Amino acid sequence: MTSVLTVRGVVKSYGPTPALRGVTLDVTEGEIVAVTGPSGCGKSTLLHCASGILRPDAGEVVYRGTRVDTLSETRRSRLRRTEFGVLFQFGHLVAELSAIENVALPLLLAGTGRREARTAALSWLDRLGVADLADVLPGEMSGGQQQRCALARALVTEPRVLFADEPTGALDTLSGEQVLGYLTRLARTQRTTVVLVTHDARVAGYADREVVLRDGEVDESGLGLARVPATDAGRGER
Amino acid sequence: MSTGHILLGLLAAGPVHGYELKRAYDQRLPHAKPLAFGQVYATLSRLERDGLVAFAGQDRDGGPDRTSFRLTDRGRAALDAWLGEVEPPAPHVTSVLLAKVVIALLAAGVDRARNYLVAQQRAHSARLRELTTIKTDPGATLGDVIAADYAIAHLDADLRWLRTTVDRVVDLHREVRS
Amino acid sequence: MSPLTLYRLARAGTRTDTLRMTMTAVSATLATLTLLAAATVLAIPGGSPGDGSQGWSPQYRNPLLVEPGLRPGVALALVLLTVPVLALAGQCGRLGAPARDRRLAALRLAGATPGQAVAVATAETGGASALGAVLGLAAYLVGRVLAGHPGADGKLALPTDVLPAPWALVAICLGVPLLASAAAALLLRRVAWTPFGVVRRVRRRPPRPWPGMLIALGVAAFAGLTPLLRFANRHHLDGTKLIPTMLFGGGLLASLGVVVGTGWLSHAAGRLLHRGARRPAALLAARRLVADPWSNSRTLAALLTAVIFGSGAAAVRAWFATEFAVRDDVARWRAAQAGQPFVAGAGAASDDFYFRSLDLVDTAVAAAIAIAAAGMLVAIAEGVVSRRRAYAALVATGIPRGVLARSILWQTLAPTAIALLVALGVGVALVRGIVTESRAGGYDERICTAGAACGDPSRAADVVTILHVPEFVRAVPVPVTDLALLGVGALAAVVLVTGVGLLVLRSSTAVEELRSA
Numbered sequence: 001m002t003s004v005l006t007v008r009g010v011v012k013s014y015g016p017t018p019a020l021r022g023v024t025l026d027v028t029e030g031e032i033v034a035v036t037g038p039s040g041c042g043k044s045t046l047l048h049c050a051s052g053i054l055r056p057d058a059g060e061v062v063y064r065g066t067r068v069d070t071l072s073e074t075r076r077s078r079l080r081r082t083e084f085g086v087l088f089q090f091g092h093l094v095a096e097l098s099a100i101e102n103v104a105l106p107l108l109l110a111g112t113g114r115r116e117a118r119t120a121a122l123s124w125l126d127r128l129g130v131a132d133l134a135d136v137l138p139g140e141m142s143g144g145q146q147q148r149c150a151l152a153r154a155l156v157t158e159p160r161v162l163f164a165d166e167p168t169g170a171l172d173t174l175s176g177e178q179v180l181g182y183l184t185r186l187a188r189t190q191r192t193t194v195v196l197v198t199h200d201a202r203v204a205g206y207a208d209r210e211v212v213l214r215d216g217e218v219d220e221s222g223l224g225l226a227r228v229p230a231t232d233a234g235r236g237e238r
Numbered sequence: 239m240s241t242g243h244i245l246l247g248l249l250a251a252g253p254v255h256g257y258e259l260k261r262a263y264d265q266r267l268p269h270a271k272p273l274a275f276g277q278v279y280a281t282l283s284r285l286e287r288d289g290l291v292a293f294a295g296q297d298r299d300g301g302p303d304r305t306s307f308r309l310t311d312r313g314r315a316a317l318d319a320w321l322g323e324v325e326p327p328a329p330h331v332t333s334v335l336l337a338k339v340v341i342a343l344l345a346a347g348v349d350r351a352r353n354y355l356v357a358q359q360r361a362h363s364a365r366l367r368e369l370t371t372i373k374t375d376p377g378a379t380l381g382d383v384i385a386a387d388y389a390i391a392h393l394d395a396d397l398r399w400l401r402t403t404v405d406r407v408v409d410l411h412r413e414v415r416s
Numbered sequence: 417m418s419p420l421t422l423y424r425l426a427r428a429g430t431r432t433d434t435l436r437m438t439m440t441a442v443s444a445t446l447a448t449l450t451l452l453a454a455a456t457v458l459a460i461p462g463g464s465p466g467d468g469s470q471g472w473s474p475q476y477r478n479p480l481l482v483e484p485g486l487r488p489g490v491a492l493a494l495v496l497l498t499v500p501v502l503a504l505a506g507q508c509g510r511l512g513a514p515a516r517d518r519r520l521a522a523l524r525l526a527g528a529t530p531g532q533a534v535a536v537a538t539a540e541t542g543g544a545s546a547l548g549a550v551l552g553l554a555a556y557l558v559g560r561v562l563a564g565h566p567g568a569d570g571k572l573a574l575p576t577d578v579l580p581a582p583w584a585l586v587a588i589c590l591g592v593p594l595l596a597s598a599a600a601a602l603l604l605r606r607v608a609w610t611p612f613g614v615v616r617r618v619r620r621r622p623p624r625p626w627p628g629m630l631i632a633l634g635v636a637a638f639a640g641l642t643p644l645l646r647f648a649n650r651h652h653l654d655g656t657k658l659i660p661t662m663l664f665g666g667g668l669l670a671s672l673g674v675v676v677g678t679g680w681l682s683h684a685a686g687r688l689l690h691r692g693a694r695r696p697a698a699l700l701a702a703r704r705l706v707a708d709p710w711s712n713s714r715t716l717a718a719l720l721t722a723v724i725f726g727s728g729a730a731a732v733r734a735w736f737a738t739e740f741a742v743r744d745d746v747a748r749w750r751a752a753q754a755g756q757p758f759v760a761g762a763g764a765a766s767d768d769f770y771f772r773s774l775d776l777v778d779t780a781v782a783a784a785i786a787i788a789a790a791g792m793l794v795a796i797a798e799g800v801v802s803r804r805r806a807y808a809a810l811v812a813t814g815i816p817r818g819v820l821a822r823s824i825l826w827q828t829l830a831p832t833a834i835a836l837l838v839a840l841g842v843g844v845a846l847v848r849g850i851v852t853e854s855r856a857g858g859y860d861e862r863i864c865t866a867g868a869a870c871g872d873p874s875r876a877a878d879v880v881t882i883l884h885v886p887e888f889v890r891a892v893p894v895p896v897t898d899l900a901l902l903g904v905g906a907l908a909a910v911v912l913v914t915g916v917g918l919l920v921l922r923s924s925t926a927v928e929e930l931r932s933a
Binding site for chain 1: 370374390397
């Protein structure tokens with residue numbers, strides 16, 4: 001069990017508002033970690049810092065021995081494209097491109113040949129059961145289909161780590177379940193590490209482990225316990 | 239008396255004998271509280287007494303006596319009536335969980351109650367993960383999935399209630415102390 | 417990223433994107449044509465100024481083309497005409513930009529580097545303007561063949577008999593798209609496409625009135641010209657090289673000051689409006705002006721530049737008129753002295769030439785105002801469309817569309833009216849910095865009526881009478897009527913354009929806008 005991604009003492013503020021007050025998280029290879037907590041607890045910010053989308057104000061993010069937070073924006077983009085996959089609540093598919101073009105996009109941006117990229121994209125669409133939508137624009141698909149295309153796009157580069165932020169937040173229960181089913185199954189067969197951010201206990205149920213965030217800190221007590229002075233907790237034990 | 243109605247429902251497809259009835263029960267409601275053989279036979283005889291089921295015959299191929307039962311017209315009517323009847327939505331708030339939290343707050347104080355709540359949440363989450371694993375197993379039957387869904391939805395509701403309660407307890411604690 | 421991928425990504429888009437690219441191409445075509453025209457004028461063979469009639473090109477009908485000394489001015493005017501065209505192109509670049517920004521953000525999310533996102537956006541502009549430049553060249557080549565026949569008087573209306581040097585053609589056709597791409601990349605510098613959408617790095621500090629300094633410097637450059645030339649004369653220095661530098665530099669500084677100063681003007685107008693506003697429409701407008709005073713200066717830049725030119729031309733016209741009037745004063749006095757009837761308009765032909773040239777400048781200004789107004793239309797419509805969710809939400813909460821329309825009208829007109837006044841004032845001030853009065857006369861004239869004997873110095877005292885011509889002075893008036901006409905015209909253009917732009921408000925405030933994610 002080797003650690004693949006380590007977040008150490010990460011602090012991030014938006015203006016005067018602190019979103020993360022020093023979060024430490026260690027993710028081992030191949031595991032599925034759920035990051036949960038009430039809205040505004042900083043879980044999305046943690047995902048953005050860990051995936052190199054945002055640069056933390058303090059602390060470090062290490063991916064396989066490389067400091068991610070100190071890399072340039074261009075290098076981080078490249079890292080996200082090659083080693084990481086990202087999946088958000090709204091697929092963020094490019095509305096003007098067809099499903100297959102959307103899925104092929106990360107490969108094309110990386111300079112893969114057009115034909116090769118399309119073949120790979122089609123095979124991933126097929127694995128997610130949406131191969132028949134290859135030439136359809138995102139606007140013409142249901143939310144679940146869009147999200148499956150987005151998942152195909154996140155996985156097409158065969159990332160080591162998949163970051164998913166409320167991937168089923170906009171879907172009905174059954175579509176969401178389908179997406180999560182595909183996500184976990186494919187992640188386990190590919191040995192892809194997954195960091196799954198959600199506020200939903202049922203979504204977190206798909207993970208191997210749950211980390212609870214509250215007010216920008218990891219809630220060590222377990223599940224969503226409000227911060228209480230340590231003395232109180234100690235007295236409770238006696 | 240829902241056990242009786244469930245057996246009536248399982249008999250609706252055609253005559254079945256007691257042993258098969260028990261098997262069908264276990265298969266259709268896999269994660270329910272297990273039903274004992276004795277209970278099956280006791281219920282069947284009560285149903286027979288009330289004229290809801292009738293003997294359909296006996297066979298004996300190298301084992302104990304096997305008595306088949308079939309649904310009577312009255313039985314079918316009773317089953318229809320039960321299926322058409324709306325279950326009263328949570329008429330009484332009765333839950334060991336709730337009772338325990340209330341009593342813990344009364345008898346042992348806020349800290350104790352909070353520690354209990356945290357531990358209970360952990361247990362709930364672990365169970366929820368377990369059920370999700372069962373549900374997502376490729377070999378899971380529809381019955382498995384539906385039953386797991388039911389349990390997951392309830393655990394989820396419990397978890398949300400537990401979380402809110404923890405927050406309330408902590409707020410209460412703060413208020414009392416400040 | 418392969419060029420093919422770049423092409424596919426740059427081309428992906430909706431109808432608005434197609435419209436933007438078409439408009440970019442059209443602007444590039446216009447700019448190319450104007451620049452080619454300027455190059456053609458410069459390519460007319462003919463000596464440098466001062467050659468006398470040797471360098472004249474009598475084959476043209478237009479006197480501005482015939483005299484070599486005037487051609488650089490014509491070319492400069494043509495080049496300056498590309499400024500509003502380029503401003504129009506800049507406005508068109510914002511058409512449908514929110515959708516493009518969303519697309520680029522999605523690209524970034526898919527792993528595109530910031531450089532790749534900018535490359536996609538720039539490729540779009542570059543490609544469209546390259547196409548436009550080629551079209552412009554084609555139109556130019558076809559046009560010069562079609563218009564290449566002399567008229568009934570055997571003269572050419574346009575210099576269709578010369579072609580600029582091949583390197584000039586190539587430079588223009590390559591330069592326009594390159595310049596457009598560079599401008600696009602420069603404009604996108606402030607825009608960072610994060611994977612979550614666009615973060616425009618907004619300037620938080622309210623604008624300061626320092627652009628006023630630029631205006632002052634520009635006017636000072638004009639005002640300082642005469643004393644400087646006098647100083648150069650006294651010290652026997654060649655001051656002629658100073659003239660274009662000071663005029664061009666001063667004009668540029670003043671125009672820049674007006675354009676940049678509009679940010680402060682908008683902010684100040686917003687604050688004033690906020691203090692005085694009682695009605696919701698004015699309040700909304702005031703809030704928005706204070707929140708983003710720069711959007712107006714971007715929108716108004718081309719219009720204000722044109723107005724500065726226009727008011728400058730009006731002031732020059734007033735100056736010329738005064739100059740001719742004073743000359744006529746002298747002629748009238750001398751006619752009276754000689755006992756001859758005064759024939760007005762002795763120099764009318766040349767006066768006419770000057771005024772015709774100024775008419776050309778006015779036409780160019782009118783064209784520039786029209787182009788600038790088109791740019792404003794695009795900007796206003798785009799502004800409404802990009803804020804459609806906010807507007808739709810306001811309409812949904814029961815605010816009448818009329819209030820929104822009035823607020824947009826306020827928001828456009830309040831700073832525009834003030835900025836127009838400043839631009840008019842600056843244009844006039846520039847010219848009045850050089851000259852405020854015309855003088856003629858005030859010299860002694862030797863009059864000799866003795867015919868051949870006049871050449872004999874020894875008899876000078878007998879045959880030559882000295883006539884003292886008194887000095888006539890007239891103050892150059894401020895051309896109030898012309899300025900009012902120009903100002904009202906520009907304002908009318910803005911009102912018209914805002915009215916047309918408001919037409920998109922109805923479709924943009926449909927409550928359905930709230931539903932789209």
